[in-house]
Every structure is written in C-alpha cells, then in structure tokens.
Amino acid sequence: MKTIIIYHSYSGITKAVVEKIKSILSADSIEIVPKHPYSSLMVYPKGCYRAMKGEVDEVTPEKIDVSGYDMVVMASPVWAGKPTPVINGAIRALNGCKGSQAFLFLTCGAKNSGLEAVSSFRERMNDMGLQVSGDAVLDKKDVQNPEMIENLSSLIRSAGEKT
Template sequence: MKTCMIFYSGTGQTRTLATAAAGIVGADLVEVRDLAGYSKSMMYLKGAPKARRGEEAEIEPAEIDVGAYDLVVVGTPVWAWSPTPAANAIVAALRNCEGKRAVAFATSGGMPGSTLEKLSAKLEGRGMIVAGTFHVSDKDLKKGEGPEGLAEVIRSASSA
C-alpha cells in the first residue's frame, strides 16, 4: 500500500517522529511550512488561539495531491489541545483524497486533549476514512518511543 505522510512541525518533535516512522514503513514524506513563521513564543501567543478556533494557516505547499496514494498520514503538534492551524490547512490542501484511508497523529508536551478527534473529524469531512490515530509525548519521543508505535498504526491501517 503506497503511503504519504504529511506533517507540520513547530519545534522539530513532529518531524523527528514522522521521519523515523516513514523510514520504518517506507512512506513518502511531505513537510508543510506555516508561512506565518512563528517563533516559539508566538506559537503560544498567536498560534494557540487560532488552533483553538480551528483556523487554517497559509502553508507551503498550498496544494497536496494524494491521488497516487492508498493511505494518507497527517501529523501535527498539539497547540491548545487542538491541531495547529498548519495541520488544519493540510487537510484543506489535500487533493484527490476522497475515499482514501487516513491516519492522524500528534506530538505534545503532555496530553493531546481533543487534537486527534478534531483532526480525524476534519479528515472525515473531506471524505476520508480514518483508520487509526496515534499520540506520543515529547518526553517519550526523546526516549526513543513513538516511531515504532506510529509505524504499527500505519501498518494496521494499511491492512484493514
């Protein structure tokens, strides 16, 4: 099953997880850049309220064609217990995604809150079938935990 993993990473933790898990399962990687270019403090001061409201960022690439893939994996950091504005924009930027299987994943400094539920609902709203979700804390990721867990969710979603 051909897999595309699309993610936004604010501090590098989501990138670390996505890169490692993609290497395990052989997924193609697409890293999205938020054109707002938040500093770490602005992520919390300006980005978090936008995340809580479910707003979309201006991102690069602005369109992501997933027509050639069977499974689409979307990853985000957790901001205000929600997907980032960049992750919301990823979902809106997807082209040819209807009917595709999807996995949503998140990284956070603590608990994910309703991040995975909100991201899953957005993917389902685009006509996708969410076949799995995954969360890992930054603390566990730094201990090397997470990549194999996400890879297992992806493998399960691929075979279901």
C-alpha cells in the same frame, strides 16, 4: 502500501518522529509550512489563539495531491489542546483524497492534551472524505522511545490493511 506522511512541525519533534517512521515504512513525506511563519514571540499568543479557534493557515505547498497513495498519514503538534492551524491548512490543501485510508498522530507535552486534540483533527480529515481508521498520541517521553516508534509504524501498517 504506498504511504505519504504530511506533517507540520514547529520545533522539530514531530519531524523527527516522521523521519523515523518514514524510513521504517519506506514512505514519502511532505513538510507543511505556514506562509506567514510564527515567531518565537508570537507562537504562544497567536498560535494558541488560532488553534483554539480552529483557524486555517495559508500553507506551502498550496495543493497536495495524494491520489497516488494507498495511505495518507497526517501529523501535527498539539497547540492549546488542538491540532495546529498549519495542519488545518494542510488538510484543506489536499487533493484526490476522497475515500483514501488515513491515519493521524499528534505529538504533545502531556498525553491528556493530545487526546483532547484527536477528535477535531479526525473530524476535519473525515470532512475531506478521508477514511480515518487509526490515531495515536505521543507525549514527550514516547517520542524518545524506539518501541513507541515501532508501535506507531505497526498501527499505521494495520490501519492500511483495514478495508
């Protein structure tokens, strides 16, 4: 199963999880960055506002071709109970994703907040034609737990086996 993990990470937590599952699954990955980065002063007021509104940031890379992959995994931190405007930008940048199997996961401070963010993330991916067949939420304890990382990798593997 050829897998790509497309992710945003502001402070490095999501990135660290991605690096681990990437090696377990022998996957490729692409880190998405905003064209106009959030400063530490503005990330809460501006980032949270834009996340709550479901805004879509301009991102690099501008186009992400996933046509060569069997499984598209997308990962984002939670900002104000939502996926980030940066990952929203990544979803919009996808090419060749219609009908692809997909999985999403979020990292967050508090599980409830992460669970709240799943539906809008899933909806946006479905709107691009991805077949989202699984999701996961990792809070700040989970991201440190190797068992949770193994679990996440297994969930992604089995989501890819669904038809």
